[in-house]
Amino acid sequence: MQTAREAGLQACHVCDSLSPLHESECPRCYSALHSRIPNSIQRTMALAITAAIFAFPAHLLPVMTTTTLGSSHPSTILGGVITLWEMGSYPIAFIIFLFSVVVPLFKLLALFRLCWAATHSNSSDAAAPRTLLYRMTELIGPWSMLDIFVVAVLVALVHLTGVMVITPGWATVSFACLVVLTMLAAENFDPRLIWDRVDKQ
């Protein structure tokens, strides 16, 4: 299969108009033109690593602190999942576990896997599933913000001074950063690199 680059063309990132390879600016919208996202792998890796760093405080620090009549109980994401599970709310526990723990972790692993594949793997058979992996990573991006939504709603709703107050913890910020960073990392990954490598052979 012939790629745009082989045909001496490159697409604008913004308006998708095709220009010859030697053009540095899009003749239509004047944005910078690149045949591939520059430093795609480095950017993806850097952002993914940052996201991985944020994963620690996100899961270790309390996501919110419930203050009931003078006694405060900090709770972490995993702690909340365990509490829900013990209370018998299996579906909710499962959903929170899925979107707060599994999905971000899956996304991070997927990004590392893609970056590795784009630089090391030469197998042409694996190229198509990897593209699928990339599509999934991109698709589920915003969904893992569920936790943040829950905390935001609780903090806003439960504010009975003296009786019960919920305050967000540092894990909320970390978790938000984790999710945003994985989304940016996925954005910066150029899936064409997977195919470039296969085609080179």
Next chain:
Amino acid sequence: MSEQGVKPRIRRRRVISGVWLIPLFALLVGAWFVYWEWANRGFEVTVQFHNAEGIVAKKTKLRYRDIDVGEVEEVVLSDDLQSVDVRLRVQKTVENILREDTQFWVVRPRISSGGITGLGTLLSGAYISLSAGDKSLKKHFDFVGLQEPPITPASVPGRRVQLISDRGDALRVGQPIHYNGFRVGKIEQVNFDAKRARLNAQAFIESPYHELLNSSSRFWRTGGLGIETDSSGLKIRAGSMESVVFGGVSFGQPDGVKIGKQVGDNHRFDLFPDRQSIDINPYQHALYYLLLYPGSARGLQVGASVEFRGTRIGNVEQVSFDLLSSQQFAEVTDVAFPVPILIRIEPARLMGEDTEEQLAFSKVALADAVRKGMRATVKQGNLITGDYYISMEPLAEEGEGELHALGDYMVMPSSVSGLDKLSDSAMAAFAKIESLPVEQTLQQINASLVTLQRTLWRTDQVMEGVTEDSPIYQDMQQTLTRVRGTLQNIDQLTRTLKNRPSELLFSSPPAADPIPRKDR
């Protein structure tokens, strides 16, 4: 647009993208965060409690001024299974207040006379609280927790003093302390010392009132109602409403006692049952002496005064043979069967301040006085009521004397008083009277009386014959009438003779007729 006209802009692409600064930054922030957490992770403090009621590991908080400053990390039994060791993770910020005298206690709901406290813990669960320690003391990380929360935090300025009472009368934590009716503090702790059977209480006097305290201050119980009946009627005493309801303690300066030195923390004061008992005995520092009195101690009451040349300097503490053991009695050789009398001398009554130094000085002075011949004697103060007192006077005839120790007491030499001597000679006189032959004399008098009676009886019989109807009586009557007539004549004669002695020889001329006088 020709291809030649376009000059390609050639930019050298860096091998390492600037995007790596992001994870680097995140790492740095993370590392700093971890370091910060580690640096402020606090330190471990172990507090020993009697039990762990309401204390939950990882949940119970340590609070200082109602702010969380730590958390219980672990609750374990102590090695000897007698108490509970609570390990606390305490924030670094409060490290400065953890000193040797820092107090820890568990805050639970509590109802006492001081009010209801810790209501918030009904729902939130107990927490551990602490008080700030004295900055001058060393830092400390191992504590024994209090059973009860302290009534006043250690940081409140004031003075803590000990009150000791032999009566063990129900003093309770939280009871107020008054000075002239003003509330100046409260009772913080009450312990009963079973060994010595007395009450130890800790009282806290708030600043600035603690300056009213001095070494000659006295504490007494107030409160309740005091009802007394005596010959003067019914007396009812009552303090303020608060002290009537809650009882309490007052302190003040006894009348006539000079203000002493300032006292430090934990100074011991005796707690007196009431104000009256202080007025009776306003001095705290006293010397005790034992008298081995050779005379009679009859009429000498406990509390009787001890006087020095008529000035009261103390009182009689005890008159009892129990003061000495039989062994000690055996040691006394110079006096036969002495009566042990314990006297209490308060030097401050005579002069100077009520202090230890004054006491030491007086001790020496007394020993000196005894050496110069001062003796204690029992004297009668009031002849009618039979009140006795002990008088200490220099008796010249006694010569030199010396104080000496006997058992726990110092023995002051004593001698029999003048009155005792007088009564002794009176006794001797009575003995002589007793030896007189009273019986014999009485018998003779009796015999004489019988004779007298007989004589009188005879006379009576003689007189019985003389009645109004008897001829003797009639004769006597006639005789007497005649005698009276004769006597009248004689009377007349003598009167005439008195006026005119010549009458016997010459008859008197007839008297001139009286001439009436004219009115003036």
